[in-house]
Amino acid sequence: MAKVFIYPVNSLILADLVERYGHKPLAVMNQVREKVTNISLDSPPVNITPEDPKIGLRYAAVEVPPGVRGRMALIGPLIEETEAAIIVENPPTNFGCVGCNRTNELMKYLVREKEVPTLEVVYPESEEDAREFVYKIAAFLESLPKEKDKVGEKKGEEKVEEEKAEGQEEEQ
């Protein structure tokens, strides 16, 4: 299973497609869900605090507006996890939109910088294009490794567990 970054990062259709092919979509909905369901001081409706734009400084400098950095505080960690990406250019608003084009520019750049397998497609204008669009995405998702990554992931989890155990031993 690959962790697939989707653009637009809140596209339900793309997230659904990625899931159907057995991969994990890296969508902003999950980040927001985590924000609003975590019981803490910044629980809903106050789910983004002034701390978030500061977290966003990891991805954009202080002269970048707080709206970009606040969004990047949610999206940036997803990009860090990215193993593959699907970027849809020129989508209509109801296909998905985070509202701020500066954030769009930055997140696409950061994804491309990672040099992971990336599919860039243009949003279809006709029915025929739509079929081609879905076919391309499906083919791309099919091409991504599934089992191998599962093993890798398990190994990763085991490693984390080992590290934790080691840490506990040291503390004792």
Next chain:
Amino acid sequence: MSAEEAGIVKIALVSCGSEYSGVQPEFEEAAARVNAKFVFPEIDIASIDNIGKEFGLEVASGDLRLMMARAKAVVEGITHVDGVFITTCFRCAEGAIVRNEVRRYIHKHSNIPVISYSFTERTSAGTLLTRLEALTTVARRRHLLAREVQTGLTAGIDSGSTTTKAVVMKDNRIIGTGWVPTIKVLESAEEAYSRALKEAGVSREEVQALGTTGYGRFLIGKHFNAQLIQEEITVNSKGAVYLADRQKGPATVIDIGGMDNKAISVEDGIPGMFTMGGICAGASGRFFEMISKRLGVEITELGALAVKGMQEKVTMNSYCIVFGIQSLVNSLAKGSAPEDVAAAACYSVVEQIFEQQLQEVDVKEPLILVGGSSLIEGVPKALEELLKIKVLVPRNSHLIGAVGAALLASGYVEE
């Protein structure tokens, strides 16, 4: 209970996504403190793709197009609101363009009061309070703002950041004034008020109604049991058109205070659009105080000195008070004449107000300049040079807040 029944003012929040900037709780808190609530005008999501063409301003960011769609919903009455708060991220050029055009669009096509603001993640409820208080006052208390004549025996105290002013008025005349530096808010207010009462020859008990304004308005209002505690935007615009005798029709009020400045677009004495603040205290009375001190003159002498000088001879940038003083020191070190430096300081302050504030309101004549800095003769002169229009400085322009408060407080005499 509906919002209308509860007297809650409904403000449309037209923003580029302030909820992502961590400031939304501050917005909500400021609104709650003035018994207002934000509403989000409903729009058809599909309209976002075409609104740019329809509006005539095509931008890439979806939330900025959402702002246009929401403004349209307000103007067309799809969403009924009492006021509009337009806000975008500070330092975003695309956001600033849309913010300004959306503000102009609402102002042109409706009578709904509008304010605009650019926020950072450090914007606090306190910063927004005065602005939202003014917005809700215009929406909620139009009848009070319609008052054009002071009646009875009333008083007004303006507790400003630098000076505290008090006036006592009787039957539409100022009969006593007090003007003292603000040191301790309450003590300064007591002193200014006592001086005004003494000059008027009346006792506190005789005063039928009192109004307070300025930064210390809540504290002194509570202390003196004021009938009216009101922010300075509405009070000052009222005071300005009253003192300048321009109560009917359009006017633009510029108030250069000790700590900030305000530009207010007024129609029949009621503020329509207004902005408050500046990048730095460089565009305020504080800058003049520092300049006077460095030039070794009293602040009351700075204006006369500036009128004799030529600002073109000195380059001064008061965008930041520190850099402004640096320019001053450099120019004096190069041998510039004090009068040229004083003139440059006046021009620099006015230039910042022009660049920062006057872009946010439509300048309509007459332009009334008020606040302590209006007494520095070089300031109205520089403003006239910059805007190429006549600037009115009414008599007692430094007492604007106190006069406005006394005038509006007289509404409580009859009540």
